[in-house]
Amino acid sequence: MSAQLPACQLLERYYGNAAQLWPIAPLSDPWLIEHSTAMVSGDVALRGQWEARDKVAVSPFDAPFVQQAGQVVLFWPKAHQLGIWWLEWLCRMLPENTPVDVVGEHQGGIKRVPKILSELGMRCDKLDNARRCSLFATRTVAIDTPDSGWQHFEALGMTLVSHPGVFGHGKVDEGTQLLLQAVETALDARPRKALKVLDMGCGDGIISAWLAARGHQVTAVDVSAFAVDACRRTLAANQLDGQVLESNVYTALEGQHFDLIVSNPPFHQERDVSYGPSARLIEEAPSHLTDKGQLMLVANTFLPYPGLLERTFGSFETLADNRRFRVYHAQLEAQPQESRKHGRQASSKRR
Structure with missing residues (x-):
């Protein structure tokens, strides 16, 4: 070899x-x-x-x-x-x-x-x-200085904690801002209730903290240990609760279902473009959503997610478009319990 x-x-x-x-x-x-x-x-x-x-x-x-x-x-x-x-x-x-x-x-x-x-x-x-x-x-040489990798900064009325290598390190990504604006509009249009929300690819935890501050029950996952630790630190800095896990897309979420999945999914692996994790995010979402559960994600306009959303959910809508980023929304239609069970089993076999 x-x-x-x-x-x-x-x-x-x-x-x-x-x-x-x-x-x-x-x-x-x-x-x-x-x-x-x-x-x-x-x-x-x-x-x-x-x-x-x-x-x-x-x-x-x-x-x-x-x-x-x-x-x-x-x-x-x-x-x-x-x-x-x-x-x-x-x-x-x-x-x-x-x-x-x-x-x-x-x-x-x-x-x-x-x-x-x-x-x-x-x-x-x-x-x-x-x-x-x-x-x-x-x-190696002797180093007695403390770890200086962690950076605190203020954004959207919250304290965020980040680390080199974490997506959007030290700033709020434009796509994330557009996504949060769309999520706020969508949730304000519905009866107010606490939702069980999954933040997929949590990065420094800005989406998780924003949702937790509004009373939602948040689970955050990321493939990066740096992001997971950053998200935990962000929640703690704002005195907010949430479950934060290392996970390769849904691998750590077996048997868990959410009212809403929110994501600004990555499409780079170092310098290479990779759609694999984002495709899994979309294709396996139905097996992790409750009846009438929703998926909202933001992506660069050139990324091929509309086709995946159409095939997976049957239909979707674009909630926002600033010519660089689009926010997509798809909702799972209510299904009989037996049908839902078979769908989840099929998704499990694909994994």
């Missing part, structure tokens, strides 16, 4: 097939999984790929931290500040002078790494360069 992704191909070229690596924030590549002793990632879906091969896979927020065997290799993320956070995290978690290699694509910012390492007081040696990727070697 050979590596498929450029950064992993560079690792294969440098380390060979005897490689025993401990990747940090890795990419999904079968060769890398095969040659990993363990891994650390904020992405619960990626961790599942390693766990399926009986490899240790943990979140950076898991405690207690246990160092694993293998050469530490940090995959440089596209979010510059997140890369710095990972370097500082490694320096806090690992003994001083532990060898760490850093790999990444040139278009992903790996060329910045020598300067960043210098600013952190870490050495830097270039090991290899191929496939428009570079591999650098460094060693």
